[in-house]
Amino acid sequence: MNIGLLGMGTVGGGVYDAIAERGIGLSVTRILDCRTLPGLEQLRTADFQTILDDPSIDVVVETMGGDEPAFSFVMAALQAGKHVVTSNKLLISAHFCALHEAAVQNGVQLRYTAAAGGGIPWLYNLARAKRCDDILSIRGIINGTTNYILDGMHTRSGDFDAMLAEAQRLGYAERDASADIDALDAQRKCAISASLAFDAYVPAASIPAAGIRHIKKKDIHYCENMGRVCRLMFYATRCENGVCAHVEPAFVKADSTAAAIHGCGNMVTLTGRLLGELTLIGQGAGRAPTGVAVVQDILDIAQGLPQAPVVCAEAAVCADAVTHRYYVRKGDGQYISDPVSVAQMHKEGADFFAQIVE
């Protein structure tokens, strides 16, 4: 199976390495990148049309990231009858329906396991579980950067700025970390996961999302005095009129699995009506793990594994149906609230808040 690879960055490099090393019947025959690629000059092109027009390329693998030109390239590839595998969560969450519809219309597959959970075969196992079960809810820790910061604040008593700077120095956070610390990255991954779990398109912007930009040491101390640990969690549940979903800091119990996720780790849990809870923990990012997740998607296409149809009708997303107690800091005050709805808490404008997980 011949692959046209779009983007030779971290993930693309991991894909290239895994295939070059293992063979496994796959071959990267063309790489789109605007940089020169020493040693790979013969594969490199700066013109996407070269890949699109090459009838020997069966699968286009998009690891460029971002919206455009990724969207135009992926759409053109699907319309040209090429399978697409991508790790691009922004692309999938923004164009979920258009891309899935194009794949169906052209009789090709669109796979994106690495777009939520990185190296964890989360979306794959979610789809597999659905073959003979109903998914009742999903939840987890799906952003490694914020987990690194929060874990450091607990275990090494760092403050937010110091932990963020350390994450940036180690390459776990980008220089502009807004998408991570404001929970936009987790919001997108939650949207993709919920769309697959509940057979309805959940737009990312419809999910209330609060991050950890304003967390202070005093919040962590309050949390620890409750015998708890702070994590940035996503939640999505099937509810009467659609899907309830939200992303927010949470004070989890110290003996819970979420509290045992350290460093950049990710954790995702599905609850099936028959299966009960199934949790996966692993590397949510990184060159080799994410590269492997992309290659696994390609192998599924090569083996002719069927894909369940994806439902593109937009879900009603409600944030009023779920209520929690919250830890709230406003000005100098810190307190535990009475139960309030997610919608109300996210509107209220506290300096920092976190769900108290029952």
Place this chain on the structure above:
Amino acid sequence: MNIGLLGMGTVGGGVYDAIAERGIGLSVTRILDCRTLPGLEQLRTADFQTILDDPSIDVVVETMGGDEPAFSFVMAALQAGKHVVTSNKLLISAHFCALHEAAVQNGVQLRYTAAAGGGIPWLYNLARAKRCDDILSIRGIINGTTNYILDGMHTRSGDFDAMLAEAQRLGYAERDASADIDALDAQRKCAISASLAFDAYVPAASIPAAGIRHIKKKDIHYCENMGRVCRLMFYATRCENGVCAHVEPAFVKADSTAAAIHGCGNMVTLTGRLLGELTLIGQGAGRAPTGVAVVQDILDIAQGLPQAPVVCAEAAVCADAVTHRYYVRKGDGQYISDPVSVAQMHKEGADFFAQIVE
């Protein structure tokens, strides 16, 4: 796809329910059981030959447990060109090579995801990971009964006898709990997992296995004073001359994932050279979860998912290559040992011992 179901006990009942409820292109057309099955008289037979001779039956699902007659039935089914799915860990660990060879010779599939990890798609994900990675090691908590007992001794200060009696009352342990508390069940599941992970047949009896039959409250207190939690763990690693594997109580760190496994939960971890660590946590037993795991195997056969070849050459199992410090109780003495090999510790005859996990 038509199914002949051998045994309508807990797991068989879960398989029957899941298929009856969801359809999914499967149909149980014959059930072998020596009991009368009210409402299912038309499907029931007491004679296996009826199933073997029925050309409309594509898959034989064995959920009887035990060695004979399960082995003879499964072998005959494979030789008759029928696919086999089983949840029977004793069967698979005892006849690993004979059954796999019969499957290959007759061009049919043999799947047994539920035999290790119950509802957790552990063996499935292990095989999937191997498609483009090398498995360096596997480990985990793979016996729910002993985890229930150990968790209860920590969180509710119960003693061993009380916790075992409670587990038996709730149906989490059999009246003769020897296979669980003497770690034979975990030993078999470790053997199956290691055989798949490392491409060599690992006989269960070659794996040193120590259980928790003799654990006392004073062991738990010692463990807690070290800031740790006791779990029954299995370990298997590729080593120079074969496979290192062992099953033993372990004092794990309180903030580790293993410490967060409560009640009957199971946890399994693989370490891939590329993927790093991937951990799965879920229900290691139970009617519905285990039933779903069996049905997923049937669906994989129905969808024509290819199976990687299994290597049947026997592995050299070494227990000398791995050394740990151990907590040891002998007579009235309790102490932490210097590093000793697994082989030596398991031979030494302490009243109770547990690995100190680094």
